[in-house]
Amino acid sequence: MRILLPDGDVPDSARSEVDLHAHYGADWLEPGGVRVNFVSSIDGGATANGKSKGLQTPGDNAVFGALRDLADVVVVGASTATIENYLPSRPSARRQAIRERLGFAPAPAIAVLSGSLTLNLDSALYQNPDGLAPTIVITSSTAPIARRTDIIDLAAASAGLQLLETPATEAGELDFAAAIAALRELGYQRILCEGGPRIFSAGVLARSVDELCLSVAPMLAGPGGPRIVGGQSWPESFLPQLRLTGLLVEDDALFCRYRLQ
DSSP: OEEEESOSSOOHHHHSSOOHHHHHHTTTTTTOEEEEEEEEETTOOSOBTTBGGGGOOHHHHHHHHHHHHTOSEEEEEHHHHHHTTOOOOOOOHHHHHHHHHTTOOSSOEEEEEOSSOOOOTTSHHHHSOBTTBOEEEEEETTSOHHHHHHHHHHHHTOTTEEEEEEOBOTTSSBOHHHHHHHHHHTTOOEEEEOOOHHHHHHHHHTTOOOEEEEEEESSOOOSSSOOSSOSSOOOTTOOOOEEEEEEEEETTEEEEEEEEO
């Protein structure tokens, strides 16, 4: 992997031996914020054969791991967690050592966003979390009471499962900004969001996203399929601008780091 940006006083040797934790930790470790990570095809597809896994490259997997190493909590939408088969966070001993060296807890928490709470509570993500890295379900005040009760009952038997309820939007939906505020109240300051497209769209529209880390796979996904931004259309005048602050390349794939203006 080679570094193309930033292009300051970086020795040639460092350009071909990129320290991903240093690259993605710069201007992040101290201030924290909300960082979103996506992989897409060159023509903007967010999946291949229905999953993001179809777009992943070895470099993307390395970046994915480094970004998780640099997160207090990983935020994901319930649909993405189901499709991508999310599991409780249990990093290897090597990754735990990296996190502790950088000042993080041994493992990042996993926060699942769901307005309807139509979750498969039999999955390992909700059944097997432990105190090392809790699974946090975040919903709104309009979620079905019966579903909230199911999760509360399950959490009573599992020290690693939590339920957070936040105020809903005026439309009665889960409020992304309120969910982020709730996580910050728990002490999570460096927040990594892994999608999906609807969650990313809501976060940008709420002006709650600080950074986008985008891996661009050297392939075309073809017509149809989701893009990295989904859901309802944005207002016509809402056109967020981004500034490229970091750029890596490996095997024709690009790894971009953008700041939302």
